Amino acid sequence: MKKFPTATCLAALLISGSAAAADLAQEARSLKAAALADTTAWDVLESLTTEVGPRSVGTPAIVRAKDWGIAKLTTLGFENVHAEPFTAQAWVRGPEAAEVVAPYPQKLSILGLGGSASTPVGGLEAEVVLFRSLQDLQAQPDGALKGKIAVITQAMRRTQGPDGYGAGVVPRSIGAAEAARRGAVAFLVRSISTDDTRLPHTGAMRGSPGIPAAALSVPDAQLLERMAARGLPIRMRLNMSSTVIAQAQSWNVVGEMKGTTHPEDVVIVGGHLDSWDPGTGAIDDASGIAIATAAARLAAITGGRPARTLRVVMWGSEEQGGSGEAYALAHRQDAGRIILAGESDLGGDEIWRARLPKGALSHPAMQAFATILPDLKVVLSREPADEGGSDVEGLKGAGVPVVDFDQDASRYFDLHHSADDTLDKVDPRKLSQNLAVWAAFLRVTANSDVDFRKTAVAP
Amino acid sequence: MKKFPTATCLAALLISGSAAAADLAQEARSLKAAALADTTAWDVLESLTTEVGPRSVGTPAIVRAKDWGIAKLTTLGFENVHAEPFTAQAWVRGPEAAEVVAPYPQKLSILGLGGSASTPVGGLEAEVVLFRSLQDLQAQPDGALKGKIAVITQAMRRTQGPDGYGAGVVPRSIGAAEAARRGAVAFLVRSISTDDTRLPHTGAMRGSPGIPAAALSVPDAQLLERMAARGLPIRMRLNMSSTVIAQAQSWNVVGEMKGTTHPEDVVIVGGHLDSWDPGTGAIDDASGIAIATAAARLAAITGGRPARTLRVVMWGSEEQGGSGEAYALAHRQDAGRIILAGESDLGGDEIWRARLPKGALSHPAMQAFATILPDLKVVLSREPADEGGSDVEGLKGAGVPVVDFDQDASRYFDLHHSADDTLDKVDPRKLSQNLAVWAAFLRVTANSDVDFRKTAVAP
Numbered sequence: 001m002k003k004f005p006t007a008t009c010l011a012a013l014l015i016s017g018s019a020a021a022a023d024l025a026q027e028a029r030s031l032k033a034a035a036l037a038d039t040t041a042w043d044v045l046e047s048l049t050t051e052v053g054p055r056s057v058g059t060p061a062i063v064r065a066k067d068w069g070i071a072k073l074t075t076l077g078f079e080n081v082h083a084e085p086f087t088a089q090a091w092v093r094g095p096e097a098a099e100v101v102a103p104y105p106q107k108l109s110i111l112g113l114g115g116s117a118s119t120p121v122g123g124l125e126a127e128v129v130l131f132r133s134l135q136d137l138q139a140q141p142d143g144a145l146k147g148k149i150a151v152i153t154q155a156m157r158r159t160q161g162p163d164g165y166g167a168g169v170v171p172r173s174i175g176a177a178e179a180a181r182r183g184a185v186a187f188l189v190r191s192i193s194t195d196d197t198r199l200p201h202t203g204a205m206r207g208s209p210g211i212p213a214a215a216l217s218v219p220d221a222q223l224l225e226r227m228a229a230r231g232l233p234i235r236m237r238l239n240m241s242s243t244v245i246a247q248a249q250s251w252n253v254v255g256e257m258k259g260t261t262h263p264e265d266v267v268i269v270g271g272h273l274d275s276w277d278p279g280t281g282a283i284d285d286a287s288g289i290a291i292a293t294a295a296a297r298l299a300a301i302t303g304g305r306p307a308r309t310l311r312v313v314m315w316g317s318e319e320q321g322g323s324g325e326a327y328a329l330a331h332r333q334d335a336g337r338i339i340l341a342g343e344s345d346l347g348g349d350e351i352w353r354a355r356l357p358k359g360a361l362s363h364p365a366m367q368a369f370a371t372i373l374p375d376l377k378v379v380l381s382r383e384p385a386d387e388g389g390s391d392v393e394g395l396k397g398a399g400v401p402v403v404d405f406d407q408d409a410s411r412y413f414d415l416h417h418s419a420d421d422t423l424d425k426v427d428p429r430k431l432s433q434n435l436a437v438w439a440a441f442l443r444v445t446a447n448s449d450v451d452f453r454k455t456a457v458a459p
Numbered sequence: 460m461k462k463f464p465t466a467t468c469l470a471a472l473l474i475s476g477s478a479a480a481a482d483l484a485q486e487a488r489s490l491k492a493a494a495l496a497d498t499t500a501w502d503v504l505e506s507l508t509t510e511v512g513p514r515s516v517g518t519p520a521i522v523r524a525k526d527w528g529i530a531k532l533t534t535l536g537f538e539n540v541h542a543e544p545f546t547a548q549a550w551v552r553g554p555e556a557a558e559v560v561a562p563y564p565q566k567l568s569i570l571g572l573g574g575s576a577s578t579p580v581g582g583l584e585a586e587v588v589l590f591r592s593l594q595d596l597q598a599q600p601d602g603a604l605k606g607k608i609a610v611i612t613q614a615m616r617r618t619q620g621p622d623g624y625g626a627g628v629v630p631r632s633i634g635a636a637e638a639a640r641r642g643a644v645a646f647l648v649r650s651i652s653t654d655d656t657r658l659p660h661t662g663a664m665r666g667s668p669g670i671p672a673a674a675l676s677v678p679d680a681q682l683l684e685r686m687a688a689r690g691l692p693i694r695m696r697l698n699m700s701s702t703v704i705a706q707a708q709s710w711n712v713v714g715e716m717k718g719t720t721h722p723e724d725v726v727i728v729g730g731h732l733d734s735w736d737p738g739t740g741a742i743d744d745a746s747g748i749a750i751a752t753a754a755a756r757l758a759a760i761t762g763g764r765p766a767r768t769l770r771v772v773m774w775g776s777e778e779q780g781g782s783g784e785a786y787a788l789a790h791r792q793d794a795g796r797i798i799l800a801g802e803s804d805l806g807g808d809e810i811w812r813a814r815l816p817k818g819a820l821s822h823p824a825m826q827a828f829a830t831i832l833p834d835l836k837v838v839l840s841r842e843p844a845d846e847g848g849s850d851v852e853g854l855k856g857a858g859v860p861v862v863d864f865d866q867d868a869s870r871y872f873d874l875h876h877s878a879d880d881t882l883d884k885v886d887p888r889k890l891s892q893n894l895a896v897w898a899a900f901l902r903v904t905a906n907s908d909v910d911f912r913k914t915a916v917a918p
Contacts, residue, residue, distance in 0.1 A: 050685045053565035061564070105520070106512035106739070109878060197656050198738070198878035219881035223739070226509045226882075279657070280565070280682070419568060419657035422678040423685075 024368030028440040032372045034302045035436035041294035042428045049280040049423045056277045057317045058090025058248040065273050069253035069314045078255030088322030090248035094241035102235045110214040111200040119212045123239030130228045134171040146183030149236050153221045158194040160410050168192045176209035186238050187213040190221035195414035202417045212240045250316035252327050257300030259308040266309045267446045268341040272318035279421030288344035295438035306447035315391035328394025335398040343389025346407040348426040350433045355404040358384035359455035365448035372440050401452035483827030487899040491831045493761045494895035500753035501887045508739040508882045515736045516776045517549025517707040524732050528712035528773045537714030547781030549707035553700035561694045569673040570659040571699050578671045582698030589687045593630040605642030612680045617653040619869050627651045635668035645697050646672040649680035654873035661876045671699045709775035711786050716759030718767040725768045726905045727800040731777035738880030747803035754897035765906035774850040787853025794857040802848025805866040807885040809892045814863040817843035818914035824907035831899050860911035
């Protein structure tokens with residue numbers, strides 16, 4: 001098998017110019033070809049969704065997910081496989097029901113939001129006040145919603161990028177707190193969804209509003225709007241229960257492929273192992289787990305081990321928060337040796353745009369990587385990476401460079417955080433395109449001397 | 460306002476040939492134009508789904524639906540508005556839950572099938588046996604499924620006509636009885652659905668199999684297949700309850716637009732008022748109720764009342780059976796005066812094909828009707844009508860002619876009998892196309908001397 005140059009000799013080669021870049025371009029092409037023929041990502045995704053399914057922190061499933069992660073990384077040949085424990089607050093769903101009792105009795109389809117309070121035992125019944133937007137609710141004075149169930153029916157725009165969700169999620173994040181401040185006894189929000197199914201989409205809130213809060217399915221929100229248009233007072237009964245675990249146990253599951261000449265230099269890639277509870281967490285984020293794991297493996301075994309260490313991290317509490325912070329805290333001493341940290345966490349649809357770390361475009365290793373992008377229909381952006389993903393936020397704060405491989409989100413919010421987040425929604429060919437981009441990027445990053453901290457400050 | 464010729468003078472005109480046909484063609488065109496501009500069908504559909512919602516026989520909602528029907532027909536100017544009571548057996552859903560307990564614990568999304576038995580209190584737990592088809596299950600000898608939960612994961616083919624459902628529904632109809640005969644303690648079937656949402660689709664069974672029986676959502680059926688492929692025994696817990704009401708009250712709600720010269724001759728059109736419980740019965744069959752009601756109204760008021768009486772019937776127990784039989788029984792004495800009985804019961808998507816009563820194609824009234832079909836992209840079939848709809852089955856048996864306006868069913872089974880059967884799934888423009896076909900047909904039938912009993916036997 002062809003041996004690729006190690007980082008040490010690469011450093012020498014790079015000084016002399018194009019030879020190393022040509023070799024790295026060849027490596028990138030090899031990785032792309034290997035990725036498009038590899039089924040590991042699909043197999044990992046299928047395994048996690050079938051053998052574990054939903055895996056919320058605070059439930060026994062997160063333990064099974066951790067055990068699954070350790071077993072899977074071990075089976076795939078990773079080294080130093082281990083779980084790094086941490087605790088985080090967890091909200092665990094209990095029974096939930098909602099119905100209009102007057103003037104038109106109908107059951108509603110709801111899902112409590114993370115951080116929701118329970119209703120009193122036996123439920124609560126109150127009059128509904130509808131708002132077409134968060135702004136309309138916020139225009140109400142203090143006390144104006146006293147004793148009412150406040151509902152926001154604002155719709156979400158379908159967009160390719162994060163814009164639709166970025167704007168759409170605000171009523172879910174802060175609506176309940178805003179309603180509670182004005183005296184509301186409960187809060188409902190139209191699901192932050194681009195689909196029209198009767199399945200509601202859950203998600204977290206910023207803090208705990210102290211009142212019951214749930215997402216309505218899109219057709220249910222439209223139903224309430226039509227009822228409200230008739231002008232009669234709407235009375236609703238709501239019965240929700242949940243528990244909060246202040247210090248729930250979770251784990252960041254780690255595996256490595258040790259580098260040859262610079263094993264102390266680490267390139268991190270990951271996804272998050274936890275998921276919301278209604279679906280099986282296929283797009284959010286078994287797909288990311290699958291892409292990251294398969295990409296690190298391929299980048300390490302295709303053409304012999306690279307110079308630097310590849311590390312997969314399966315973060316253990318993204319949805320409810322805490323895993324990225326725990327990881328950054330535990331690794332604050334070695335953050336300086338982390339070359340880059342990347343996370344795949346927007347499903348399994350294709351990457352349409354690559355944003356590399358600042359200044360990296362001119363580095364020969366990145367130019368080598370870029371040679372595979374046109375074939376994969378990936379736009380190479382002039383804009384530098386600035387996100388990275390929730391779980392690498394902490395590392396980014398510690399100075400670790402990140403990369404953004406922007407996935408097409410057009411279809412993602414049809415499924416996100418709902419019972420519809422299941423394996424059948426992932427297209428294996430699109431998953432492979434992700435794998436090709438990540439595997440090639442990891443390879444050239446791990447097998448060159450590229451230092452994104454330096455490219456970021458280069459003149 | 461222009462007065463159209465009455466049936467009496469039409470009979471005279473028809474003898475002389477083309478003049479009456481031309482007038483009827485003009486009426487058909489007027490009705491088509493009026494229908495495409497009329498919002499009554501949408502308004503009726505919106506009203507029933509918003510103000511009543513799901514309306515199963517055996518629940519209080521069927522009473523509200525009956526009251527709604529009487530009020531709506533009265534408001535729309537119908538005469539002789541009344542409800543004809545009858546009783547039918549009803550199955551009423553209680554709480555339902557299913558989960559895999561080993562080897563991979565996961566909750567499953569199910570909906571009990573009409574006629575299902577309850578599990579013992581506290582539920583039952585048993586090993587699962589999967590079959591890819593009904594035939595595979597039927598190949599098992601007696602006793603082979605003793606103590607097991609039998610599951611059929613057979614998929615449904617999407618088709619434009621009824622073929623996909625016709626074949627697909629058989630495992631749901633008889634699978635539980637076939638499983639029970641072989642000793643199974645419960646039965647699950649992949650939803651008879653063409654969609655991939657996590658929402659299961661319910662429906663009736665032929666008879667009562669004596670064991671709990673439910674539909675799995677499509678992704679859940681696929682999940683069980685993937686689990687089964689791993690070769691470990693699958694244990695499932697099932698907890699279902701329901702009640703059977705031997706003689707539940709329902710009503711066929713009736714309204715008429717009396718004819719001028721031949722009021723004793725009646726043209727019947729309808730849909731069914733009852734629905735399954737998970738959705739709001741928008742496509743099944745508030746759409747049919749809406750189309751029939753709006754069409755009869757338009758046919759009666761556009762250009763003055765026609766010669767014959769137009770009667771709308773909102774049948775009150777199609778899903779669980781009994782309304783068509785009750786209607787035919789109550790009207791067996793006057794069946795001879797019923798010129799035709801039609802039912803719209805395949806949603807709100809477009810009519811793609813018209814099949815007229817046998818021999819009717821050559822009648823000038825039907826030729827007049829046919830002039831509007833090309834513009835509406837309706838194929839005029841040479842095949843005669845042979846279905847009519849479940850609720851006119853009894854009348855058909857009593858010799859009443861029927862008509863088939865075949866709707867495009869391609870999308871219908873994405874939604875049918877599931878929580879996704881909601882108003883937002885109906886396209887108002889497609890609903891209007893249905894209205895145009897029915898309104899024009901009702902008009903020329905009610906305002907001519909066409910006698911489908913005679914055309915059927917003409918040489």
